[in-house]
Amino acid sequence: MKRLWRASALLAGAAIALAGCSQTRINDGEEQTTTVNRTEEKVDEEKVRLDALDPSAYGNVEGLNLEAGTYLSIIGKASGGDFWDDVKEGAQKAVSDINDALGYKGEDRVRMVYSGPSESGDVDEQVNILDEELARYPQAVGIAIIDSQSGDVQFDLAAENGISVVTYDSLSNYQNVMAKISTDNTAAAAEAADHLAEILGESGEILIFAHDSRSVTTQQRVDGFTQKLAADHPEITVGTTYYLDELEDLKKTIADEINAGTYAKEGQEAAPIEDEESQLTAEDISDEEAMDYIFEKNPDVTAIYGTSGEAVMDAVENTQRLEKEDVSIVGFDATKEEAQALEEGLVDGLVAQNPYGMGYATVVACSRAILELGNEAEVDSGYTWITADNMEDPEVAAMLY
CATH class of the missing domain: 3.40.50.2300 (Response regulator)
Incomplete structure (x- = not known):
């Protein structure tokens, strides 16, 4: 869907609270709150980001009854940095939600490993990481492919071994990709x-x-x-x-x-x-x-x-x-x-893109592929236009990373 997601339409979860004079993030692994400069509004940052996803089904883990010990591999274009740290955080939250919903603890927990090249955009290192991850036989791989011409051999190998492949952020035209999650x-x-x-x-x-x-x-x-x-x-x-x-x-x-x-x-x-x-x-x-x-x-x-x-x-x-x-x-x-x-x-x-939402939706799409629930061919992760005039609006500030 080609449309501009406007964060102001997603303020259903907003609450009113007294704010400080600087932007603050509270992140205890379960809930995120953003308090914004010189305002009295406080919004649920996670809700804003997950509500941006279209279809909305990719912003929750309902019905994802994965087997105990399921292993997911999420691969980015870099191992760290503001954008990729948010992707990782979103993916981790989705896995945490799945484990909480299914009551998995200890060795039964669904596992997810995020990895990426030490130098952003290193195609050879990303391909090596993909090779290493496939050798660990995850049930699914989600990857932000650096070079659209690379990875097809590995994707063929994944298909032969029953490993589902989902792409996010930067996509591939490989025919057997189960879902594509990205900004429009x-x-x-x-x-x-x-x-x-x-x-x-x-x-x-x-x-x-x-x-x-x-x-x-x-x-x-x-x-x-x-x-x-x-x-x-x-x-x-x-x-x-x-x-x-x-x-x-x-x-x-x-x-x-x-x-x-x-x-x-x-x-x-x-x-x-x-x-x-x-x-x-x-x-x-x-x-x-x-x-x-x-x-x-x-x-x-x-x-x-x-x-x-x-x-x-x-x-x-x-x-x-x-x-x-x-x-x-x-x-x-x-x-x-x-x-x-x-x-x-x-x-x-x-x-402003939505890397947190991308990470969350990628785990959901991987899980749906494993369970043969079917996926949308394309999932829109949303975006919003930010300027100096609106960057302190709480629902807009929630999209900063």
Whole structure:
């Protein structure tokens, strides 16, 4: 379903209480409460996040009568970080709810292990982790696949051994996946395009900072954004799309242009480097020089759209370094670092996803697959648009991670 989930519609569980002067999280493993700055409202954070899931059946564990000792493996794109910690927390809560509902204790408890690459986005390590987990014969695996072209061999092996596979966040087109849990990335990207067009007054040039070139998620966020601009905001143009995982290729391009005399580093004159031993390679180009090149090639840029928290903060760092305070920035995720940048006016708006809900729903989908209850092909985990003006609303603040 392509729709913007608005957290304000989910405030059925809100209570009124006296709040402090700073945002506080209380998390005892069973219940989460968020108290927000300068308000008197207190909301059930877990309820807000689970109510965002569509269909709603993925926000509870009713009827999931798993056998004692069932083992689930949940694999992310990274072992830690704000987003993935929330995924893990949501998955753990779902397992805890299942055990409580079934009265399982000790060795009878349903078990779940969350794992991910030590370095975010490491495809080879994620595939190795998947191999290791399949060797432990879990009843189901939930995975946020980094590279849409990887994992098919492992998924075939899982099918041969009766191991159900569910994908979440970043998906795979593998035909035997039991369910896909994610943000409606196309709709969310289109929403970001509308907001950015309004910020720009319907004219300007935008750079896209994309977190990788390999995942279905990134392509959806890029395509959804650019197609919305083309359809409804024709006076806004898109310049370079910069993929964070193609930095070395970009550096090689820069080195080649410097060697050919068609580009020069700041403070230098462009001239061919005839001596082959003196010619530059990608290793001679720094990350900062690569970013200088992007802005040099797009001198009229007025905004940047980032497809992930990392991409958004990369945009913030470099616009600050280059003193481009007039460049607007919007993008995905709502990490602590991004929320701080939003509050300081360095970012104009963020699409907050629902990683806690993704983790919870992934465990539910894995359990349904094991029990042959059937799954929805796609589960929408929800999102909301966050700005400096609404980030302290309790139901919106509940979506920060």
